[in-house]
Amino acid sequence: MQIAKTASELKAQIKQWRQQGLTIGFVPTMGNLHQGHASLVEVAKQKADKVVVSIFVNPMQFDNPDDLAIYPRTIDDDCEVLTALGSDLLFLPTPEIVYPNGLEGRTFVEVPKLCDMFCGASRPGHFRGVTTVVNKLFNLVEPDLAVFGEKDFQQLLIIRRMVEDLFINVEIIGAPTKREPSGLAMSSRNNYLTDEQRTGQAPIIYRALKLIRDEIKGGNLQFNALEQAAIDMIDQAGLKSDFITVLNGQTLEPAKEQDRSIVILAAAFLGKARLIDNLYFEY
Ligand code: PAF
Numbered sequence: 063m064q065i066a067k068t069a070s071e072l073k074a075q076i077k078q079w080r081q082q083g084l085t086i087g088f089v090p091t092m093g094n095l096h097q098g099h100a101s102l103v104e105v106a107k108q109k110a111d112k113v114v115v116s117i118f119v120n121p122m123q124f125d126n127p128d129d130l131a132i133y134p135r136t137i138d139d140d141c142e143v144l145t146a147l148g149s150d151l152l153f154l155p156t157p158e159i160v161y162p163n164g165l166e167g168r169t170f171v172e173v174p175k176l177c178d179m180f181c182g183a184s185r186p187g188h189f190r191g192v193t194t195v196v197n198k199l200f201n202l203v204e205p206d207l208a209v210f211g212e213k214d215f216q217q218l219l220i221i222r223r224m225v226e227d228l229f230i231n232v233e234i235i236g237a238p239t240k241r242e243p244s245g246l247a248m249s250s251r252n253n254y255l256t257d258e259q260r261t262g263q264a265p266i267i268y269r270a271l272k273l274i275r276d277e278i279k280g281g282n283l284q285f286n287a288l289e290q291a292a293i294d295m296i297d298q299a300g301l302k303s304d305f306i307t308v309l310n311g312q313t314l315e316p317a318k319e320q321d322r323s324i325v326i327l328a329a330a331f332l333g334k335a336r337l338i339d340n341l342y343f344e345y
Pocket of ligand 1: 192195
């Protein structure tokens with residue numbers, strides 16, 4: 063696997079592949095790779111001739127400097143994982159490359175409304191940081207397709223909207239959430255949990271999501287009551303729920319009885335981690 067640390071190294075390789083008529087799949091990440099990321103790379107490999115992965119812990123999407131400081135950085139292990147997966151190129155830029163004029167007063171890209179709700183409300187500025195960096199990375203890599211995890215459901219929806227609104231020439235592919243045997247969604251943030259939190263407490267989030275889904279499929283459309291029951295279940299397990307919300311799976315508007323595409327979004331705090339998960343279904 064090649065490593066490009068500058069935009070010109072990256073662009074030179076991309077240009078060569080383009081001249082050979084090869085297609086390029088892209089997987090943007092913040093590193094600390096786990097099986098969830100591996101599945102994104104595998105999807106990209108199936109769909110494109112060459113796979114570029116970026117690792118960049120994007121300062122602009124952290125609303126809390128302490129969170130940025132402790133975010134796990136495991137570059138040597140990540141390189142091994144990516145090499146074993148058969149990635150073709152790792153783009154490893156510095157903040158100076160991604161933000162050449164510094165972070166203050168930088169140009170940004172934002173998808174209003176969708177960026178402000180749920181995780182956006184809990185983490186002001188977070189999605190503006192995500193859309194801005196993803197836009198920059200798309201401009202540098204110019205991929206044919208890019209793969210994002212469905213675990214970050216709101217992020218995926220926002221990126222799809224940005225690509226549509228700005229006519230960005232890239233196909234966005236969502237890859238299914240990878241879960242630990244307990245049902246806990248895989249995330250770099252699971253590393254903040256103790257063993258007991260990880261196996262004993264955190265899996266309650268997915269159990270609560272499944273419970274709501276089963277109730278809805280069984281005809282119980284008392285969405286507020288279902289949300290409250292899930293919040294109580296999660297809080298009683300010792301987590302602190304941020305939100306559990308039943309939404310229209312396309313618009314993220316509160317679900318209505320006639321909706322048949324549903325997503326339940328969940329976020330909860332446990333120890334040092336803020337965990338998110340979701341369950342999408344049609345019925
Ligand atoms: O999902 C992530 O890891 C990040 O938000 C992303 C898309 C790599 C942008 O920094």
